[in-house]
Amino acid sequence: MTPAQHKSDRPIAALLVPDILALLDEAPGDLAAETEEMHAADLANVVEALPPARVGDFLRALPASRAAQVIEYLDEELRAEFLEHVSTEQAAEIISEMTPDDRADVLETLEEKTADEILSDLPDEAREETQKLMQYEPDTAGGIMTTGFVAVKQVESVEQALMEVRLAARSGRRESMHALYVIDDDDRLVGVMSLRELVAAPDGASVADVMHTEIVSVQASADREEVARVTSEYDLVAIPVLDGFGRLVGVITVDDVIDAMVEEQTEDVQRLGAVQPLEDPYFVASFWDLVRRRVVWLVVLFIGGIFTSTAMTSYQSTIAAATFLAAFLPLIISSGGNSGSQSATLIIRGLAVGDVEISDVLRVLLREIGQGVALGACLGGIGFLLIVVATDHGALFGAAVALSLVLVVLMGTVVGSMLPLLLRRLGFDPAVASSPFVASIVDVTGIVVYFTVARRLLGIA
Amino acid sequence: MTPAQHKSDRPIAALLVPDILALLDEAPGDLAAETEEMHAADLANVVEALPPARVGDFLRALPASRAAQVIEYLDEELRAEFLEHVSTEQAAEIISEMTPDDRADVLETLEEKTADEILSDLPDEAREETQKLMQYEPDTAGGIMTTGFVAVKQVESVEQALMEVRLAARSGRRESMHALYVIDDDDRLVGVMSLRELVAAPDGASVADVMHTEIVSVQASADREEVARVTSEYDLVAIPVLDGFGRLVGVITVDDVIDAMVEEQTEDVQRLGAVQPLEDPYFVASFWDLVRRRVVWLVVLFIGGIFTSTAMTSYQSTIAAATFLAAFLPLIISSGGNSGSQSATLIIRGLAVGDVEISDVLRVLLREIGQGVALGACLGGIGFLLIVVATDHGALFGAAVALSLVLVVLMGTVVGSMLPLLLRRLGFDPAVASSPFVASIVDVTGIVVYFTVARRLLGIA
Numbered sequence: 001m002t003p004a005q006h007k008s009d010r011p012i013a014a015l016l017v018p019d020i021l022a023l024l025d026e027a028p029g030d031l032a033a034e035t036e037e038m039h040a041a042d043l044a045n046v047v048e049a050l051p052p053a054r055v056g057d058f059l060r061a062l063p064a065s066r067a068a069q070v071i072e073y074l075d076e077e078l079r080a081e082f083l084e085h086v087s088t089e090q091a092a093e094i095i096s097e098m099t100p101d102d103r104a105d106v107l108e109t110l111e112e113k114t115a116d117e118i119l120s121d122l123p124d125e126a127r128e129e130t131q132k133l134m135q136y137e138p139d140t141a142g143g144i145m146t147t148g149f150v151a152v153k154q155v156e157s158v159e160q161a162l163m164e165v166r167l168a169a170r171s172g173r174r175e176s177m178h179a180l181y182v183i184d185d186d187d188r189l190v191g192v193m194s195l196r197e198l199v200a201a202p203d204g205a206s207v208a209d210v211m212h213t214e215i216v217s218v219q220a221s222a223d224r225e226e227v228a229r230v231t232s233e234y235d236l237v238a239i240p241v242l243d244g245f246g247r248l249v250g251v252i253t254v255d256d257v258i259d260a261m262v263e264e265q266t267e268d269v270q271r272l273g274a275v276q277p278l279e280d281p282y283f284v285a286s287f288w289d290l291v292r293r294r295v296v297w298l299v300v301l302f303i304g305g306i307f308t309s310t311a312m313t314s315y316q317s318t319i320a321a322a323t324f325l326a327a328f329l330p331l332i333i334s335s336g337g338n339s340g341s342q343s344a345t346l347i348i349r350g351l352a353v354g355d356v357e358i359s360d361v362l363r364v365l366l367r368e369i370g371q372g373v374a375l376g377a378c379l380g381g382i383g384f385l386l387i388v389v390a391t392d393h394g395a396l397f398g399a400a401v402a403l404s405l406v407l408v409v410l411m412g413t414v415v416g417s418m419l420p421l422l423l424r425r426l427g428f429d430p431a432v433a434s435s436p437f438v439a440s441i442v443d444v445t446g447i448v449v450y451f452t453v454a455r456r457l458l459g460i461a
Numbered sequence: 462m463t464p465a466q467h468k469s470d471r472p473i474a475a476l477l478v479p480d481i482l483a484l485l486d487e488a489p490g491d492l493a494a495e496t497e498e499m500h501a502a503d504l505a506n507v508v509e510a511l512p513p514a515r516v517g518d519f520l521r522a523l524p525a526s527r528a529a530q531v532i533e534y535l536d537e538e539l540r541a542e543f544l545e546h547v548s549t550e551q552a553a554e555i556i557s558e559m560t561p562d563d564r565a566d567v568l569e570t571l572e573e574k575t576a577d578e579i580l581s582d583l584p585d586e587a588r589e590e591t592q593k594l595m596q597y598e599p600d601t602a603g604g605i606m607t608t609g610f611v612a613v614k615q616v617e618s619v620e621q622a623l624m625e626v627r628l629a630a631r632s633g634r635r636e637s638m639h640a641l642y643v644i645d646d647d648d649r650l651v652g653v654m655s656l657r658e659l660v661a662a663p664d665g666a667s668v669a670d671v672m673h674t675e676i677v678s679v680q681a682s683a684d685r686e687e688v689a690r691v692t693s694e695y696d697l698v699a700i701p702v703l704d705g706f707g708r709l710v711g712v713i714t715v716d717d718v719i720d721a722m723v724e725e726q727t728e729d730v731q732r733l734g735a736v737q738p739l740e741d742p743y744f745v746a747s748f749w750d751l752v753r754r755r756v757v758w759l760v761v762l763f764i765g766g767i768f769t770s771t772a773m774t775s776y777q778s779t780i781a782a783a784t785f786l787a788a789f790l791p792l793i794i795s796s797g798g799n800s801g802s803q804s805a806t807l808i809i810r811g812l813a814v815g816d817v818e819i820s821d822v823l824r825v826l827l828r829e830i831g832q833g834v835a836l837g838a839c840l841g842g843i844g845f846l847l848i849v850v851a852t853d854h855g856a857l858f859g860a861a862v863a864l865s866l867v868l869v870v871l872m873g874t875v876v877g878s879m880l881p882l883l884l885r886r887l888g889f890d891p892a893v894a895s896s897p898f899v900a901s902i903v904d905v906t907g908i909v910v911y912f913t914v915a916r917r918l919l920g921i922a
Contacts, residue, residue: 199630330794350743443795
């Protein structure tokens with residue numbers, strides 16, 4: 001009866017495994033009752049910790065509705081494996097207990113043949129709902145919405161509406177009731193109210209009196225990133241989804257928005273680190289899948305890096321004349337890469353949260369030129385002191401290093417800030433402007449700047 | 462009456478400004494009625510687009526409850542400026558209309574003296590609630606929870622509970638009702654149910670029959686990142702917050718969880734780009750604040766980079782003997798930085814979403830050694846071909862470049878994957894292991910590896 005203090009569940013789940021296995025061998029009939037008090041998400045953790053061969057026995061020992069809940073929280077691969085190995089009837093029974101959106105999500109992760117078989121075994125209404133949802137792209141509003149929502153007509157009285165809601169709630173269908181939607185005779189969304197507002201409404205009022213007409217909605221085709229932004233901006237717990245005619249076709253609940261946010265963030269962070277976004281968690285992704293998603297960018301950056309060798313080769317006589325010049329090269333070009341990473345990160349995040357727009361390009365450019373000069377001057381000052389105090393190369397070389405640093409850091413801030421805006425303008429994800437990508441562009445120009453400045457100031461050929 | 466199709470609101474808000482200003486001059490009394498249909502978040506966008514001198518007039522023309530809603534969505538600075546310039550009574554009237562958590566958040570952004578004055582002007586109950594909330598650190602569960610929730614006693618009947626809920630709903634206090642909480646005589650949380658379940662409960666049932674005892678909760682001292690993880694894992698719309706005695710002290714609603722997620726994500730992304738997290742949006746942060754938050758890491762990385770010069774200097778005779786060696790250095794060391802960025806990103810994100818734990822250190826190490834060898838071999842192969850085909854340095858130098866690439870890329874994957882785990886183990890944010898940070902560590906070792914390998918294979922002193 002004590003509330004579960006949430007810490008890390010995985011170790012706890014692992015501790016329960018021996019008990020669960022013993023129960024499964026000795027009294028499988030008791031399993032449902034013994035685990036009744038557990039949250040489905042915790043039970044899913046236990047299932048993930050079971051020996052793979054026993055997962056099927058465990059899930060079959062639960063009632064279909066409970067098994068459906070647990071499966072919704074299960075790791076994708078384990079879920080697919082289980083559903084592809086039980087009979088189609090059993091799979092259909094479990095899947096029909098899920099909410100329409102989870103049903104579509106689960107079927108999309110199965111092999112097409114298995115999914116089709118399970119689909120044809122579902123009750124007619126559930127099948128049609130699911131097929132409708134499966135038509136939408138997974139990363140759009142349509143792809144994450146559910147068709148399980150409660151809509152009432154504008155002309156009804158509060159009593160009629162409350163009765164409908166109570167019937168829907170008692171029907172046991174797992175529908176979202178965070179908000180109740182009001183539609184006109186053509187199914188167009190005209191209002192929204194909370195269950196709480198309906199419950200609190202004075203007797204004799206009509207739905208039209210209670211509802212709000214200031215509705216925030218998204219199109220079914222909207223990107224899920226857009227859905228996340230709208231949900232966050234308007235503090236919503238559910239967001240209605242409309243088709244091209246303004247008709248209410250679904251509702252996105254906030255738990256799915258959060259899942260979408262986490263997935264989008266993972267993709268963004270991986271792009272920023274020059275990894276093609278993984279589809280699976282780190283340990284679930286296969287070794288070669290991981291290599292494949294990393295090698296693409298490494299090779300692109302390596303081939304881009306060949307230009308640094310070309311640039312260096314053209315200064316070979318300069319290096320031969322003053323070998324100490326080479327010693328300071330990595331320091332100088334990496335400073336440009338670092339300031340470029342900073343600018344790219346700030347602009348990419350600004351674009352993602354809506355603080356920066358493409359139309360701000362000039363303001364960004366001016367600001368980043370200023371930042372580049374200020375930051376470059378700071379590093380240049382340190383560089384000058386370093387050369388003069390700690391080496392015997394003299395003030396003139398110190399000045400060359402300082403000037404190079406200002407120019408290279410400035411180049412970093414300009415390239416790093418403009419590249420994400422350019423990518424967005426061209427329709428690409430700005431997060432492609434990863435730190436390594438920006439650094440590799442700045443490296444080449446950094447080499448040219450440094451040797452040019454050094455040759456001029458030191459009078460080397 | 463047509464539902465607002467959400468696109469980008471800022472341009473729309475700007476279009477409304479002339480009408481709003483005209484109304485404000487000619488008939489300020491009509492302003493409330495004319496803007497009634499707009500969502501408070503949209504109205505906040507309009508306020509942000511107004512000339513600063515008119516913001517006060519506009520907000521004072523709205524009823525206090527409406528003004529409170531708009532202010533909650535307002536940009537922090539504009540909000541502070543407005544509240545510090547109206548009379549304390551007016552500020553207190555508006556702030557008392559806010560939910561307790563927003564009230565605490567708003568007061569925390571004001572100057573202490575102003576906040577204290579407003580606080581002392583609030584009604585007793587509101588003041589006590591607010592002071593209680595202000596005691597918690599802003600980035601903990603206590604800091605983002607609200608004390609506005611509905612709790613009923615375990616021993617009550619469904620009818621009694623429903624009556625209490627209806628009274629609370631009708632009282633007009635802006636309380637969260639996504640979930641109803643059941644407490645025992647000592648205020649300890651013993652159950653939870655949705656308003657929907659209470660509405661659907663059969664007549665004559667007691668609260669104890671309806672409630673779930675599988676409760677997911679967090680401690681008031683829990684980090685807000687932990688709150689986000691729990692909310693996402695259990696698909697919650699509200700999460701109860703307990704004190705050390707298991708007593709229910711507050712509730713966190715999902716809109717605040719989403720805000721916290723977005724803020725945490727911004728901090729993580731900025732750290733990954735070697736920027737100290739900004740407290741304000743890109744254009745709101747002042748020029749020098751931005752410089753300050755960037756220069757710290759740039760200087761740290763620059764000073765770390767001095768080791769590359771030291772390392773280079775010790776190979777000066779090698780460079781003098783074979784100047785072409787220097788030409789391939791940037792290419793080789795940046796490959797190590799790139800593979801290191803990838804590993805760091807994958808592990809940092811894995812830690813953030815819970816796919817990777819500190820205890821996985823050995824699995825991660827083995828996997829990343831394998832990745833390093835595979836990726837290094839791939840780049841090494843390309844490097845070998847490049848040298849043999851496109852230069853006249855011969856196969857032996859090609860082999861030196863290839864071997865250096867394997868070793869440097871391997872070093873990148875090992876350093877990049879282990880550093881975030883080490884930082885987490887030491888209690889730091891693993892995202893401090895930014896791409897530039899990892900690259901700068903790998904740079905130094907890359908120089909040593911490359912020159913050592915080249916000297917051995919090519920027989921240079």
